[in-house]
Amino acid sequence: MLKRLIEKLQLIRHASQRVLSMNKRNLDYIYPNNHRRNFPIADNKLLTKQILADSDVVMPETLATFSSFYELSNLADELNKHKSFVIKPAKGSGGGGILVFVDKEGDHWLTPGGKRYTLNAIKKQLTDIIFGVYSFGLSDVAIVEERIIQHPDITCLSPHGLADVRLITYQHRPVLCMARIPTLASDGKANLHQGAIGLGIDIKSGITKHAISLHDSITHHPDNNELLIGQSIPYWPQVVAMSCVAASKAPLKYLGIDISISESGPVLLEINVRPGLQIQNANQQGMRTLLEAIRHEVQNEY
Ligand SMILES: Nc1ncnc2c1ncn2[C@@H]1O[C@H](COP(=O)(O)OP(=O)(O)O)[C@@H](O)[C@H]1O
Ligand SMILES: [Mg+2]
Structure with missing residues (x-):
């Protein structure tokens, strides 16, 4: 009975040794292999696109970028070219600030859930992105990119x-x-x-x-x-x-x-x-x- 219990405990110990814990991930894998100065390559989607541009890796095509409020004056011209697109912060995470548009009806663009956005509502979202609402208060670049189907x-x-x-x-x-x-x-x-x-x-x-x-x-x-x-x-x-x-x-x-x-x-x-x-x-x-x-x-x- 005791022998079986010990065997079972050894099995559990053996299995848990094969699981990577958060501490071990950070100390043995992230810190020694990912230098902090290179984090922006992953944390900034425009830099990721840049570094992969001359490879066979396909990323969604960038349709437009906006890095200042003044650049938004030509927004209508840019967006009217597309029915379906995605807007996102270059330095966002966890889906924050992302809007997906699947179609256009009259003056409105539609999200997958059927929400309707006017040009001004999209402009407001892009302004929030530029002012860093989705990137820890740092200024950011808003990306308009091709929607993946x-x-x-x-x-x-x-x-x-x-x-x-x-x-x-x-x-x-x-x-x-x-x-x-x-x-x-x-x-x-x-x-x-x-x-x-x-x-x-x-x-x-x-x-x-x-x-x-x-x-x-x-x-x-x-x-x-x-x-x-x-x-x-x-x-x-x-x-x-x-x-x-x-x-x-x-x-x-x-x-x-x-x-x-x-x-x-x-x-x-x-x-x-x-x-x-x-x-x-x-x-x-x-x-x-x-x-x-x-x-x-x-x-x-x-
Ligand atoms: N180009 C795209 N086409 C369609 N959906 C997208 C696109 N980009 C992002 N999304 C949607 O937003 C989610 C989060 O996008 P992602 O680029 O991973 O940003 P984050 O860094 O915020 O996680 C995706 O899982 C997807 O549902
Ligand atoms: Mg993601």
């Missing part, structure tokens, strides 16, 4: 918003990945703490293997009952290749790469220097052993 296979799994694939790279190699799937509970946003689904994906095959919603394991989408497990993600080899190329272009060696998948292929949305750890729960797999294996591999190559 997701691949129909992904829409079956993610009927309530744009899903993305988050892939952790270390030393430019893939470590773990998951799809983040918005739900009605997350209000169409792909943030796990707001109720989006974390869907672990086998890196080799691109087949989904385990899903979590907040702290529970699930097998079906809570809104449309679609089976989440055993599904193939389209363009999988391209998604992994694009993540590794993007990682190799930035002087940052521990990253979370976010990619959405359109009908014509993967599109990189952003890179993160402090990717979260929930990806381990989504995969039911700790990252420590995987990271240590890569570290040894790299050391042996030199």
Whole structure:
């Protein structure tokens, strides 16, 4: 009886040793591999676009940028060219300040939820972005960019918003990945703490293997009952290749790469220097052993 209890405790200890904790992530992976001076490459989406511009990595096309209130005087000319676009702060995070427009009716642009915005309402949002409302009070640049329309296979799994694939790279190699799937509970946003689904994906095959919603394991989408497990993600080899190329272009060696998948292929949305750890729960797999294996591999190559 005691022997079995000890064995069980050893098993739990062994498993927890393979889980990457926040302290260990910061001390062993983020601080030594991502120098603070290079953080802006990830934290500023215009810099990310710049650094990836001469590579095969596709990012949403920038339609216009506004860095001062005076530049907004030509807003009507710029926006009237487009029915569908996204506005976002260059230095935003967590979806703050982002507006997605899917269509235009008369003088109004429509969001996916059916909200209607006049030119003046959009101008107000752009002004807030420029004055730093979404970037810790620092002045910022407002980006108007092409809207990504997701691949129909992904829409079956993610009927309530744009899903993305988050892939952790270390030393430019893939470590773990998951799809983040918005739900009605997350209000169409792909943030796990707001109720989006974390869907672990086998890196080799691109087949989904385990899903979590907040702290529970699930097998079906809570809104449309679609089976989440055993599904193939389209363009999988391209998604992994694009993540590794993007990682190799930035002087940052521990990253979370976010990619959405359109009908014509993967599109990189952003890179993160402090990717979260929930990806381990989504995969039911700790990252420590995987990271240590890569570290040894790299050391042996030199
Ligand atoms: N070009 C785009 N097309 C469609 N949706 C977008 C686009 N850019 C951002 N979004 C939506 O906004 C969310 C957050 O965008 P992201 O670029 O990752 O900014 P943040 O740094 O604030 O997380 C995405 O998950 C997606 O739902
Ligand atoms: Mg994001």
